[in-house]
Amino acid sequence: MNRFFDKVIGDPMNRVDGKLKVTGAARYSAEYQLPNISYGVIVSSTIAKGRIRSVDAKAALRSPGVIAVISHENAIRVPGWADNEHPTEPPTGGRPLRAFHNNRVYSNGQPIAIVVADTYERARHAAMLVKIEYDTDKHETNFEANKGKAVVPAVVKKNPKSGLADYERGQAEGYKTAAVKLELEYVHPTEVHNPMELQAITAHWEADDKLIVYDKVQGTKPTQQAFANEWKIPVQNVKVISEFVGGAFGNGLHNWPHETAAIIAAKMVKRPVKLMLTREQMFFMVGYRPYTWQKIGIGADKDGKLTGIYHEAIGQTSSYEEFTESTLQQTRMMYTSPNIGTKYRLLPLDVSTPIWMRGPGEATGAFALESAMDEIAFALNIDPVQFRLMNHTDTDPDKNLPWSTKYLKECIQVGAEKIGWSKRSLKPAGVRSGEWLVGYGMGVGTFGAHRGAAAVRAKLLANGTVVFQSAVTDIGPGTGTAMVQIASEHLGVSPDKITFQLGNSDFPQAPNQGGSATVATVGSAVVATCKAMKEKLLGMAPAADKRFAGLKVEDVTFDKGYLSLSRSPSVKVAFTDLLKKQNLSELDVLQDSKPNQEANKYSKYSFSVHFAEVHVHPATGQVRVKKVVTCADAGTIVNKKTAANQMIGGVTGGIGMALQEEAVMDHRFGRYVTKDFGDYHVPVHADVPPIEVYFVNKPDYIVDPMGTKGLGEIAIIGVAPAITNAIFNATGKRIRELPVTPDKLI
Amino acid sequence: MIQFQYTRATEARMALDAISKDQSSMFIAGGTNLVDLMKRGIVTPERIVDISRLPLNKISYEGKVLKIGSLALNSTVAENKLVQHKHPLLAQALNAGASAQIRNMATVGGNILQRTRCHYFYDTSLPCNKREPGTGCGALEGFNRMHAIFGFSDKCIAVHPSDMSVALLALDATVLVEGSKGQRRIPFGDFHRLPGDKPEIDTNLLPGELILGVEVPDNGFAKNSHYLKVRDRASYAFALVSVAAALQIEKKVIKDARIALGGVAHKPWRLAEAERSLIGKPVSEASFQQAALLAMQGAKGFKHNEFKLKLAPNSIVQALKVASRMV
Structure with missing residues (x-):
């Protein structure tokens, strides 16, 4: 076993973000107060199958503070949804529900409209005033009767x-x-999925073709790709932030209609829109x-x-x-x-x-x-x-x-x-x-x-601290904490000098957090990045001390921010000195990692x-x-x-x-x-x-x-x-x- | 939630005046039920009159009667030494209800007046005669696992959710109320109504009346009482069936008895005949079984709550066994 493992891995270290969470400093998807923000509330169907005959928004629109009532009657077309029919038939296969795409109702609790107002309370009140008429079809929801x-x-x-x-x-x-x-x-x-944190999104179009969402998801990269496809904009023009997730057990592995509803609304009202589902809506809209x-x-x-x-x-x-x-x-x-x-x-x-x-x-x-x-x-x-x-x-x-x-x-x-x-x-x-x-x-x-494929970036800064980055989310298990421990072991830097940044689609590729694969997937990328960083440091070492020349990583001990010769530990040099020697403000390494064939x-x-x-x-x-x-x-x-x-x-x-x-x-x-x-x-x-x-x-x-x-x-x-x-x-x-x-x- | 006016009353008369002037106004105290109902659009008062500052939270003992102000908090009453000493059944029932957080907000008056937790009452898209008379009873042919086995009508099969009220009924409490015509006393058993043709009316409290408090007379039950609440989890769930059982025992013979059930009817359900059957009987499982059998006369189950026809008598026997310290 790698000797580093005896030091930090396995240590019941406190969560690196524990204090942020218990003091309320951690920000969740509904806690980003963007300038000029507005609030969306979903009006959902009360029938299980049929067609929407009419959406009467008159009373809602007269209600104080209401900015818009958006339904299939007036919603802008989502460019990625070229054909008009939704969803595809026949029964299996198909595709996710499209918010406000047409007048069809496929299930009870389906989003029918979104009311946008200047405060949450006013939006919620106005949502109660929206009158929807349906032509109802016979539905089949009884499992036992239809088995x-x-x-x-x-x-x-x-x-x-x-x-x-x-x-x-x-x-x-x-x-x-x-x-x-x-x-x-x-x-x-x-x-039903009932994490403490309700499903929430804050959507903001920074420009006509530039979208940022603070979204409760289990993967920032998959979500980024999904919205780029939906809106037919370059993937780098979509930014997904999901820095803290208040519990998710799979309900963030799919993009749901309420997310697109908020994005449509933000585009139409030209303001950021914040949308948080109610507990009741969680039973109908986000899987189970x-x-x-x-x-x-x-x-x-x-x-x-x-x-x-x-x-x-x-x-x-x-x-x-x-x-x-x-x-x-x-x-x-x-x-x-x-x-x-x-x-x-x-x-x-x-x-x-x-x-x-x-x-x-x-x-x-x-x-x-x-x-x-x-x-x-x-x-x-x-x-x-x-x-x-x-x-x-x-x-x-x-x-x-x-x-x-x-x-x-x-x-x-x-x-x-x-x-x-x-x-x-x-x-x-x-x-x-x-x-x-x-x-x-x-x-x-x-x-x-x-185990999947992922990439991780690490930046060694002049003060000896190291910042790691991955697009991965942390839905609760303590991913950031585990990654700090793995990084500490494999780079030879104490945990308190390491920060692991996550939950941002600008960071290197990571899959959804799901299937119990995050530590194996992202942790392996951390190990690969640490190895690449160590090789770079060793490459820089001979300039500081010639005795490091011609050595391999295995010949050198990396511990507490120093390299030393394994056979002669008194020969050592600080990582920070190597940067200083080269006049570098930071050392940036990006490395990817994927499962090896041997594992098959x-x-x-x-x-x-x-x-x-x-x-x-x-x-x-x-x-x-x-x-x-x-x-x-x-x-x-x-x-x-x-x-x-x-x-x-x-x-x-x-x-x-x-x-x-x-x-x-x-x-x-x-x-x-x-x-x-x-x-x-x-x-x-x-x-x-x-x-x-x-x-x-x-x-x-x-x-x-x-x-x-x-x-x-x-x-x-x-x-x-x-x-x-x-x-x-x-x-x-x-x-x-x-x-x-x-x-x-x- | 609709927009509403808010008034804070500093004395009872002021609260009564505010309510009598405005048909669409309602009292609010702890708000643990009313606020939920307002958020869901089930009740839509245009004015709420906050009575939580009225001086109605005293607990006192005068002339062999325990007097509890209507604004005393559920947690305060449950922790009160007089209550625990004289009527431990009431303290037990209070602690069986809701959660510590809710008990810290909820008042005695509000607890008595809380509305049913019927699923159909809470969903404005589903039929409910109690919420919207004439729309039909959703539960009758629907999901009725939590519903009544006694005293229901074809208009409504909902149950009253309070635990405290079950104990107050068993303890022969009286409700003291004040309205425009002055004060009056309502025996606890007459306070709540059966649904009949008007399930939208829960109680015999008249419009504009305010509950001032409840009074519980002395009794000989303090040594042998028990509140048993059977529910789907260990805490923080409404009763499938609950039993308030109180016995006065002398030399292993039952001198007096009280049994009331919760979770079985539109009101807390007193079992007078079963009580009478116990008087003069020895403390034994056979006595209790016989009482339980009598208790269930006239009970009828629906599709999902048939189990209550067995759970209720089992629970009555169990509560009496615990009350009499057989187990």
Whole structure:
């Protein structure tokens, strides 16, 4: 292991931007007070399907402070949208909704108009005065009633080798001949993105063809490109700032109609427009984890060896845009079994488009797979921990490759010990605490350890400080902090002398922050940039001290802002002296980095296991999660504090998934009825027990030079089944439809 | 939110005058419910009369009656030593409601007058007879998991959301109000209405009347009472079912009993017959089961709230067991 790793990497360093956040100094997308700013409020549809007959803005326009009411009737044409029809038909494939493009209504809550006024309050008031008349068409929003109409995704039709295509290893439905077999159906309801910070954008046309947006997104570069295409202007004429993001779990991975609405409005009123959605609008406009039905056929021999799993899923999407997620991937690679089949379908409905939500399809799929594993272990009368270990696979049976690293067994062993698994009764309802039934459950999670391409700039300044820059965003995990730690290790400069600037499309290329790939992707670019910087410094060193001549980077130690000879540490020179010697005010290095081909010889995944102890009251059906132990195999842990923070957040999200979250729609209207924090429940403090976090913390250098593997997704994947399995162990009741509310347990 | 005038009253008479002069005016105190309703355009007062500075926040004990001013904060009442000592059920019910932040703003009078949390009432694009008479009840054939099993009508199946009111009903409280014709007392059980044909009217408070306070008489329940609230999460959620249970026990025999339910009707729901059935009975699960059975007479579930027909009696038994210290 690189000796630098022993110093800063892994250190639970405080967040570099922690003080800015807790003192309110950090600026979020709705906090840029540009001169002459105006405020937009969206008026959204109250029908699920049809056409807008008229938009009556007279009363709104008479209201004090109102500058404009913009709808399809008067909106300027977005130049990138050449054809008039939107969206494309038929049902799947399609493209994102176009704000104010024509009179069609595709879902309830769709943006119909934007009211712009001189204050937010006046805009909001006037928005209530806009009268919209519709010609209503019959809508279909009921998943269960329309399940039979599910279709093969367009992406599969186009590419039969897509990971979403039907899959068969051995015999897809080989489970059917097993000695012990089960066929089980699971339902995951719609879950809505509800980060603390509401979706917001401040849009400003600095010139006719020059746009700047302060936008809550997960990628500044992809957003920059999207708006450049939309407005047919050079990409460098679009600037996207997203310096601070108040939580995003996938809802910033897509550009939504309200963003274009604000940009159209800013262009039309010739003033900057600030737009922040209401909490209710967040339920309709910015994606969600889709309602998903799953069926698992699972079989094993009497000794507990799996003989087959057949896993089907149908996910909901909108009528105009195809959204897919890898709900079934883990079933192909998690356990050793001669027969595996998967089948994924989509059900387009008259609803808005879903989007990835933390542990996207995998968390949904893991609920079914890990529940089914628990169910068949019970049928076999085998301890579920034992059952997983018995069916553990040492190579990837899907790709037929060795794992880059896999320490899942270690995770399971540690987790079982820490939760007190030995207290568990194999028979349900076997343990009590006073009146409460006590149960223990577990669930495994996995997610691909992805790495993409990125570039990072570093500027060494004359005072010895270093500024790094990347277009990447930080949606909450502490990206800036981790990058400072990696830079410190690899450049030999103490963390307090390093600044990592991010969230600006002017900075070097970085992909969306998503898929747990940021540390591997951007961190690798930081390492590459540090290496390039060190080479430059070493090249400059002989001018200061001839003893550095002809040496390689490996021969030299970089530490605390000095180069020294590794074999003779007293021979040293400060970075700053090298700049001075050359009369340089700064040393600027830009380096890119991409995954190496060697990594393709391996299958790369992160793994996690979650153990839960729950108490259930038999008379009232109330569930109390008493303790969660979560253990992750995510390679090198760069910062133990922020990493544990991510795991705790993921487990909390998993508690919500298991017990509380459900966006309920009244299908007569195609409209959600639980659409605020009073009705749509997420865990409060009283729901969150002590969560113990453990990391294997063994590097995976196949994935990236730091040895990291992604962490954000595996924090939630497998948590919900750990809890529902524990509920079964406590009560003997198997609830296959989330969330498990008290009414389902009495 | 529509634009409105704001008046601050410094004495009760001034508040009553301001309200009586203007039909579209409303009192505001803590505002924890009213402001939400105004933001969503569900109520649209053109004037709000701020009564939060009126001297109506005292908690006192006179002539065997605990008197609580209508402007006493929920948190203040819950923490009050007299309340905790004499009527722990009331303190428990208050602490079961809302969040610490809301309890720090919300007043006793406002808590009693809070509107239903029915989904259809809160969405102006959906039908609701309570919000807009004649549009129909959205919940009747819609999503009615949180809704009534007692006392509903075909016009409205909403429930009253207050926890505190359930305890006040069980404790035989009286509401003291003042209007243009002077003061009057309303027994708590008569304060809220059933929906009937006029679900838009929640209470028997007359237009222009102001709640001055509530009065709770002494009783023998302090030792054996319990407020049980069953909800979808551990805190900060409205009740699926809640039970205010109070027993007076002597030598393991029940001398007197009070049971009221929350989350089951348009008003807090008192179970007089079940209470009577307990008097003279031994403290036992069998006594409680029998009371619970009686309690559920006449209950009827809808598509999504059938579970309350089981959860309510289970909860009654559970609350009585805790109140009698069986568990």
